[in-house]
Amino acid sequence: MTLQDYLYYFILPVLTLSVILLFIRFVKGPSISDRVVSLDLHITTGIGIISIYSIINDQPTFLDIAMILALIAFLGTIAFSYYIEKKEKNE
């Protein structure tokens, strides 16, 4: 079993399983904040998936995507918090 196989048949499935779990939380909510947190973790997990994938394919290029992901996911979270805090409660 090569390293690639290990990553492919063990690590990636576990990571995708985690994504599913995260998604369950996304669907369940209950509050918007839960979804935002879940969304954020989706992305962070995505970074992990991408870097594993870059090893599997021997493509360091993919790490650049991970970099962008990291940069921007943060902004999304901030925007949501901004929104959540500003939104009037009676809505």
Add this chain to the structure above:
Amino acid sequence: MNDIIIIVLSTLGTLLIFLAAVGIVKMPDLYLRISVTTKAVTLGVGLILASSAVYFNEAGVVSRVIAIILFIFLTAPIGAHMIGRASYFRGIGLWKKSVIDDLKGMYEKSTHTLKSDDKEDEIFDQ
């Protein structure tokens, strides 16, 4: 040798992420979910990234990985903090078994400011 390091790092990272994922489903309230998961995932991803740095073992890649890790470690807590405080501000409640809530009633809703102790609150009320 490298392979082993990679396997260890990535397995560890993956498990952390997985646990965090389980945690986010299991935890009873938002704040617990945030505090359990944010960091677990952060560390987990950090480890995985480290494993890829080991794998490629080139200066360019390594420096990039370090940058990513640093960046994640810098931004993840800020994000968690922001979403947490916003949620609290909006009145998303704590788990019913929570033991203590020092923050209760400390927010000035109209001005979005936070006080440091209760006394001012009373003065304000009078």
Add this chain to the structure above:
Amino acid sequence: MAIMIGVLYAAGIYMILRRSMVKLIIGLTFLGNGANLLIFLLGRITKGKPPIIPSDASLLSDVYADPVPQALILTAIVISFGLQAFAIILVKKAYEVVKTDDMDQMNNTDRDDHEG
């Protein structure tokens, strides 16, 4: 993947058919995503081989993903971002002025006796 694209198209259309302006825009986004994936798929998929010439080569000789659809999608994505941004703001403005999110109540300009 083909099924997924079909689903995206279906969902997009369904959302556009709803009354809410916001759903409408989300629907348009779905359609856009569907179209992008379509270009991607119909350009035939290659896994793990980005169209980047290795640093030690001067041309791509290996199997590689078709770069043309990628460039097209990139352009399409950016354009639809521009359009979407505008549409979102339009929704906001329309809501402010017309005071409703319900498209069914925006049929003023289609009345026969409408005075422009």
Add this chain to the structure above:
Amino acid sequence: MKGKFLMNLLLTFIWVALTGAFALINYVFGFVLSFLIMWISDRNNQKTKYYSIVPQLISFIFFFIYELFKANLQVAWEVITPKNKMKPGIVKVPLTVTSDFEITLLANLITLTPGTLSLDISGDKKVLYVHAMYIHDRDAFIEGIKNGFEKRILDLTR
């Protein structure tokens, strides 16, 4: 303006690392570039303090990693065991650190540690509200923070 200089150097290194080209000319380019960027972005912040003591920084990092792992294991345990022993709550932690940078650093470190989350800082920067999973003893919890992260930050910055 030592701080600025350091920041500048730091950015230069980051640049070189990012580009992955370690030629001298790239350092010069990176230096000029980061100088320009700082010139752009620093206009509003007159008072800026940067850490100068590298060894403390390193020890601090190790301490932090240790904490991180410890807490992560704790949380992992919590997650995988069906029974939960959680006693969560929000605790008001009075602050000794005063500068924005210190406060931020402290808050972020607390957040990064699993099981705890910095929720907010009071408007007068005197109090940090922290959410935690295990609050067996409130005072002990506060002490833990003050003697742990906060003390080390103070060591580092003062």
Add this chain to the structure above:
Amino acid sequence: MKSIILKTGSDYLLPLLIMFSIFILLRGHYLPGGGFVGGLIASIAFVLHFFANSLENTKNIIRIHPGLLIPVGLVFALFSAIIPLFLDQAVMTAQWMHEPLPVIGMVGTALLFDIGVYLVVLGVTLTIIFTISETM
């Protein structure tokens, strides 16, 4: 809504992100990246700064109205398109310097063009987001 933590964080993130955006811009011709993503990252940097601080603060940093970047960027792009016309070549025919520049590599109208893209994207994103915030 001001958070000290975010504010402090963004002070450090701003230069970092701008630098990163330029990095992405310059390497686009060889590796993933380019003017578009670069411009987006730069604008994200400023947007982040705006979230953490006030709009005035961020505007002070940029100094000029971000909208001005749009025509400037378009001029860059237009230039790279019409320069060949003066050399009796078809529109947009790439012109290259004969020797590569240090760090950046080969410089040609394609880079000029990419810079144009970068500026336009930055200008557009900031204009949109700032305008929304101003009129909320």
Add this chain to the structure above:
Amino acid sequence: MLIAVLSGFILAFIMAFTGRWFKGKLSLLLSSVPVLLFLYFLQYSSTVAQGETLLFSYTWVPSMDIDFVFYLDGLSLLFSLLITGIGSLVFIYTAAYMKNHEYLDRFFAYLGMFMASMLGVVLSDNVVTLFIFWELTSISSFFLIGFKNESAESRKSALQALVITGLGGLFLLGAAALLGQITQSYSIQEMLQSGISIESSPLYGIVLLLIFVAAFTKSAQFPFHFWLPGAMTAPTPVSTYLHSATMVKAGIYLLARMSPLLGGQPAWSLTLMIFGGITMLYAAFHAIYRTDLKAILAYSTVSALGILVFLIGMGTEKSLLAASLFILVHALYKASLFLVAGTIDHEAGTRNLDQLGGLRKVLMPLAIAGLLAAISNAGIPPTIGFVGKDLIYEATLGTDSTLWLFTLVALITNILLLAAGFLAGIKPFTGPMPDALKDTHAAPVLMWLPPLLLAVLGLALGLYPAMIEGFTRAVHSSLLGSTSTAHLALWHGFNLVLLLSLVTLALGVTLYMVIRPSAERLAKVERFEKFSPKFILNGLGAAGTFFARAITSLLQNGYLRYYVFTIISFLTLLMAYKIISGVNLYIDYSRLSILSAKEIIIFSIMLASILFAIFTNSRLAAVASMGIMGYSICLLFVFFSAPDLAMTQFAIDTLTVILFVLVLYHLPKYLVLSETGIRLRDAALSITFGLFMTITIIEVLNEPVDKITSAYYAENAYKLAKGKNIVNVILVDFRGIDTMIEITVLAISAVGVFGLLKSKVNENPLKE
């Protein structure tokens, strides 16, 4: 010749700029144009009377085979002379009749335009130019009828006239094009000479239909006749010129012109005789019930036009001769009567027969004109009218089998018309003068001279029919399509024809004595209006409007989702049809890439987030799930070797989410949802559409494809374009223009957003 034809337009054009000088006395000067034209045409009369024809050609649009070709033969010369001759008188009359009118200049401009158009119609050899001028007569008459444009009645009549004649015009256009199609020529003369038999063409029926509708509408034949009485709201010179002498005869002209080409077939003659017959009777009856002078004249004109149609339809040598002459006869006396009526109206202030009488005392010359015209109309010798009427009877008697019916119809019509002519031409001047008319002034000379001239001319020609014999023969030849040898005479001896004329006279005069035109009698007739074509057509119009409203509000109902539904249904139908009918459905599994587990999971997540977005009630949650979907797509891009795409998609997605968040901040919660039925319907459509998309995609994937472009890029990206990231090289070099436009899109979008958000609402769309 071209200048002669177009001079009216030139006049109109000059008037548009210099009009203000011609509002006063100078207006009389304008009459010189028709007078000169009349003289110009008159110079050809001897040539034409000798049986010669003239052709004048001017190139215009040769590529479409459309040129100004003017053909001067008896028929066209007759009409040209009528147009310019009566035109001259009408111009002169107008100068007095509308003296000092505010818009006199415009009026002359329209008259000039009309005159030119009319000349064009009758002179054009090219059927398309004929149509063009024909249409221009409709337009100029629209302006003339609606001249008193502030009166609603007037506008309505103008519109009505335009609708009817415009409709007819389009039929003529069709006919012209069709004739051109059949004969490969637009020239009437060439058609005649080419020997191509139109009758035997399968399109003959259509040609006839088109020509008939065109002619009937223009010449006010039943059931399109009603616009003409309506058009009487126009100033009298207009009624005179257009509605008696010239324009209404354009249809007659057309039939006459086409007669040698299309005539001779039962379809031709029966239709014309039936419609002509109905029209002449129907209108004649109506004429004697009217009290308004102009209405009487209008209906009698319609009736006379019916006679002409009838005669042309009959198509015998005699009937065509009768038609040839009757055109002239009718023009002379009817124009005269109209002008008389106009002067009466002008001086006495009313045209209502109830209130008119004894005007001979003040308007003696006019009374003479009226009398002469009326007796010409009556066909009393020695007027030319008598000659005309004789010929009509001769023609009807000349037919063999159904002679008695035709003759009877002609007889009754003539009796009625006679009475009507007397009512219009004699009644106002006879009997006691009502008190209301006591202060009627004598008319200025320019207002009685023209009618008198026309009437006297009618008399003169009757006395010396030989004067126009050659000319009439030329006209007759045109109608026959062969040389005529007709002979005109006032006196044919005692025969059946004369008897019929006498019967006509006797009964007509009796009828005139009996009739007392009054409002009550009119009301009685108008009860039957419900069954009149006018009413029916108006009803049709209303039904059409209702239909238009129904269709339009059904289609354009204001609901966006309905629009989208229609569009997608349409697309789905088309796709479904094409897929089911044409696509060779098969799936080559080997060409389909096998999905790995992670891709399936990404798809499931996408699917779930789509469903979530669809079913959630929270807008923000929908946006968040949109975000999730975007990120999933981004992951797909990573897996499928598109790093640039992944980056961009991700960045854009985040920005979009941020935008949504910033904007949603203001919006209320989701409102009411659609009913379940609608949702199911929409879902069914969406799913069908998605299904067809999927099928198409799978089939496209089965097709082999040879991507030389991509191969070229892979080969040359570095060598020629000096870049290694091929996607980026495409973006900035190979397809750099795309990117340039793309950033322009962004720029415009930013401008738009800025404007949308910052501008203040203002109500006046023209000026703030």
Add this chain to the structure above:
Amino acid sequence: MKDNLIILPVLFQLFSAVVLLFMWNSTPRQKITSVLLSLVSLAISAYIFANVYQTGIISTQAGSWKAPFGITFVADLFSSTMVLISSVAGLAVSVFSTATIGKNRLRFGYFPVLHFLIMGLNGAFLTGDIFNLYVWFEIIIIASFVLITIGGEKDQLEGAMKYVTMNLLASSIFLTAIAMLYGLTGSLNMADLSLRVAEVQNRGLVNVTAMLFFVGFGIKSAIFPLYFWLPASYHTPPFAVSAIFGGLLTKVGVYAMLRIFTLVFEMDAFLSNLILVIAILTMLTGGLGALIQNNIRRMLAYLIICHIGFMIAGLGMSTTLSFSGALYYLIHDIVVKTNIFLVAGLIFAICGTENLKMAGGLYASHPKLSLLMAIPLFSLAGIPPLSGFWPKLTLIKASFVQEDYVVFTFILLASFVTLFVLARLWAEVFWKKREHISNDDFFCFNDYLPKEKAAMVFPVIFLAAISLFLGLGAEFINNIAWQIASELSDPSKYIDIVLGN
């Protein structure tokens, strides 16, 4: 002429827009500059047109990448004519805008966006690449979005919601179609596609793709039953905007259809019949819609639809003759529709309303202006020998050649309805006495400065003169239309020149 100059109409408009963007804060300068730049661009277009007219098809390869690898720009007679006419319309609208577009809109980039729009139009006409065409379409729609919403009035926004949605839908469908085409052939260059599409084995897929193009372009060109966005929105923006929209926007869709269905796809019996049926229904529903409108611009909007039917019918009949009819109509329609919306603007300026029932008295108060306005009105109605007549005649001829009497009937019917509608307009607006006295604060035509009045009247005169030329100079125009139609019927020359064979 240097071949690569054919790109100038695009680049110059971009340049103009950028220059105007730099003048963001100075609206008076924008006005003058826009007019001057429009004049120059008219000169450029005329120069290119003259060259193409004399020397034939010219093509240039952007970036010097030979076709089909780069993006090709092609100026054949069709595209150079369209560019010329859109420059004409652009100039007229630019001048008209200087007087009628208020500060509230000028301050938010009206002029730059106007030039962007014309740039998009020119690009769409000149490009020889299908994806590039898509991108130009996007420029057009975003610019039109901005123009239709600029000022942000309630009606504008309501109309814009529909306009935007349906145009975005159309774009998606268009993009989908391009994806299919690329999936089938691997190419984007239209000349290259022309060859490759013919080689595709599974013809059914080609047909499905053709349907997608048909619907995509159909929405843009407002055919039945896809036109809903048009009557919902065209009467809401300022008149100058309506004018450029009414004149040019739907016509780009028609242009694209004519291009694609002659160059890339073959017209088969089904497609031809489909298009004819649609054409008939378009004429019918458009005409019926126009009959019942009281708002002038809504009425004109329906007439646009109705007349699109003519052009589509020309496409559907698919002979050189019918093409030439459609093309002549296209040329005529752009000029006249632009003008007629400007006329509507004048009417509004004078009467203070665009409601037929309330407007009136124009003829009494402004006789010369009325006569001027009558020119576009009657040109549109197809009164011979004005410009609308000739193409109609050609179309009728074409329908006879095809023995398609239903089409013929509907062409006549639609012409009739048009005539009636416009006559009614004339009777109501020009003849009727104005009963409704507009409120005092209405800024009436007579209150405008002489300079502004001139700016409102001059474009109408300019376009009226052109439409007179289009009618009276029928020989010239008909020759051009015929030549274009021949090029469309036999695209081999186009293909050869683009592919450099």
